[in-house]
Amino acid sequence: MMCQVVEEYEEPLEQEAPSVSKQCVKCKEVLAVVVIRAGDKYCRDCFDQYFRHKFRATLGKNRIIFPGERVLLAVSGGPSSSSMLRQVQEGFGQSAHKKLRFMPGIVYVDEGGAVGQSVEERRLTVAKMEDVFKAAGFPFHILPLEQILDIPTSVVALRAASSPPPASAYKAAVDDFIRNGVISDVTPQEKAGTPPPYVLASQTHALRQMMDSVKTLTAREDLMSTLRQQMLVHTARSEGYTKVMLGHNCTRLAVQLLTSISLGRGAHLARDTGFSDSRYGDVTFVRPMRDHSAKEIAYHNRLFHVQCVFTPNLHTKAKAKSSIQHLTESFVNNLQVDFPSTVSTIYRTSEKLQTACKNSSSEDHGDKCLLCMCSLDTSGEMASAFQATLISERLSADANGPLPGENPGRRGPQTGSCCRGPGQRCVEDGGCSTALRPPDTPDVRPWLCYSCQLTVKDMSCVDVLPGCILSEARRRQTRSRMREEISDFLLDD
Numbered sequence: 001m002m003c004q005v006v007e008e009y010e011e012p013l014e015q016e017a018p019s020v021s022k023q024c025v026k027c028k029e030v031l032a033v034v035v036i037r038a039g040d041k042y043c044r045d046c047f048d049q050y051f052r053h054k055f056r057a058t059l060g061k062n063r064i065i066f067p068g069e070r071v072l073l074a075v076s077g078g079p080s081s082s083s084m085l086r087q088v089q090e091g092f093g094q095s096a097h098k099k100l101r102f103m104p105g106i107v108y109v110d111e112g113g114a115v116g117q118s119v120e121e122r123r124l125t126v127a128k129m130e131d132v133f134k135a136a137g138f139p140f141h142i143l144p145l146e147q148i149l150d151i152p153t154s155v156v157a158l159r160a161a162s163s164p165p166p167a168s169a170y171k172a173a174v175d176d177f178i179r180n181g182v183i184s185d186v187t188p189q190e191k192a193g194t195p196p197p198y199v200l201a202s203q204t205h206a207l208r209q210m211m212d213s214v215k216t217l218t219a220r221e222d223l224m225s226t227l228r229q230q231m232l233v234h235t236a237r238s239e240g241y242t243k244v245m246l247g248h249n250c251t252r253l254a255v256q257l258l259t260s261i262s263l264g265r266g267a268h269l270a271r272d273t274g275f276s277d278s279r280y281g282d283v284t285f286v287r288p289m290r291d292h293s294a295k296e297i298a299y300h301n302r303l304f305h306v307q308c309v310f311t312p313n314l315h316t317k318a319k320a321k322s323s324i325q326h327l328t329e330s331f332v333n334n335l336q337v338d339f340p341s342t343v344s345t346i347y348r349t350s351e352k353l354q355t356a357c358k359n360s361s362s363e364d365h366g367d368k369c370l371l372c373m374c375s376l377d378t379s380g381e382m383a384s385a386f387q388a389t390l391i392s393e394r395l396s397a398d399a400n401g402p403l404p405g406e407n408p409g410r411r412g413p414q415t416g417s418c419c420r421g422p423g424q425r426c427v428e429d430g431g432c433s434t435a436l437r438p439p440d441t442p443d444v445r446p447w448l449c450y451s452c453q454l455t456v457k458d459m460s461c462v463d464v465l466p467g468c469i470l471s472e473a474r475r476r477q478t479r480s481r482m483r484e485e486i487s488d489f490l491l492d493d
């Protein structure tokens with residue numbers, strides 16, 4: 001099978017090679033410097049035009065960022081988000097009718113504490129980021145991930161979006177903007193960035209403890225990306241932004257799509273990979289780089305000297321098979337080498353996906369996952385993967401005695417809050433039971449989607465989760481208990 005495929009691909013390639021011209025396909029004058037796909041050769045200027053056009057077209061066709069709207073650019077220092085920053089920067093240097101019309105700001109979440117960077121290393125990275133952001137000339141916010149531990153409940157409690165504007169509203173807003181002129185331009189003098197807040201060693205320790213409590217790299221990476229998203233939403237809300245721009249390119253989204261499927265996030269694929277993601281209600285995530293490939297971005301960054309800042313992540317030094325995310329990434333990249341349409345094939349699929357949401361506007365907060373904020377997919381039919389997991393858990397529990405975290409007398413949703421880890425708060429004797437859990441640690445599992453349940457199951461202790469998540473779980477638990485108590489007196493819906 002494989003041999004056949006290879007043969008079919010080899011022939012046309014060999015034939016094509018001698019007839020290739022060295023000129024740019026666009027202007028047909030200048031010598032090409034970039035080859036994107038076989039046959040697509042561009043000179044420096046035409047490539048830049050093509051690159052810019054794609055960025056503006058993605059924004060333009062989706063029509064969801066309104067003139068004057070405050071938009072937060074999430075920049076990690078990586079090639080993709082650095083390129084996005086450059087595109088926005090250039091969008092403000094354009095002539096009046098082509099100029100971008102929103103109000104940009106930048107956020108950088110410093111994850112050094114979670115990946116074990118020293119204080120000195122983090123300070124250096126932050127200083128480099130500051131230089132890049134100052135040069136960009138937009139207001140910026142640099143925040144350590146540790147802050148997630150101290151934020152109020154606001155992120156996990158859903159905030160309703162103001163009702164979506166009608167389709168005609170965008171055109172009206174643009175016309176209005178053109179008639180009434182300019183929003184006050186951001187001038188360099190006003191752009192005082194917030195100095196990075198001081199991180200306490202105890203906060204870094206707490207963050208490390210949370211990361212260390214997760215036993216697999218797969219779950220750790222999943223938790224990390226959840227926390228990062230929550231930080232972005234929190235920053236957007238507290239600084240008054242209504243959109244967050246992410247630098248995800250189509251290569252990354254293709255990997256994300258396959259990863260999401262492998263992690264049991266099938267129900268959330270459209271949100272995880274689409275152009276816009278409105279799961280947080282009042283703050284919408286957009287992905288304007290989703291039509292650019294990692295290769296195009298790398299070429300563009302090199303040709304136009306876009307500065308990137310390297311920051312290590314959880315799997316920087318890990319082997320390819322160390323986590324599902326990392327394995328999927330190397331799988332897609334390796335396949336792409338021999339089959340250049342791999343990424344676009346996977347990625348085109350993601351455009352066809354839609355979320356089948358049942359009356360999401362009137363949904364109770366209790367219906368959203370505490371971690372990823374997607375709707376709960378756990379009330380599925382008997383034949384779902386979720387039910388199968390529950391059954392196999394129950395069977396192995398029957399064979400081996402009560403599950404960790406489960407009170408032997410009670411069969412119900414488990415918390416996964418087994419406390420065998422050293423130095424945890426719970427008492428270790430004879431396998432911990434619900435009774436040994438500190439009374440204030442709530443049951444988080446009923447409020448998680450299928451995939452997030454798998455992540456939390458890999459944690460040795462749930463009481464290291466950020467306080468805002470635990471207190472929201474507590475609130476929901478109390479509510480559902482109350483509802484149960486008075487259920488006999490309630491009229492049916």
Ligand SMILES: [Zn+2]
Pocket residue numbers: 024025026027028029030042043044045046047
């Ligand atoms: Zn050209």
Ligand SMILES: [Zn+2]
Pocket residue numbers: 369370371372373374448449450451452453
């Ligand atoms: Zn979830």
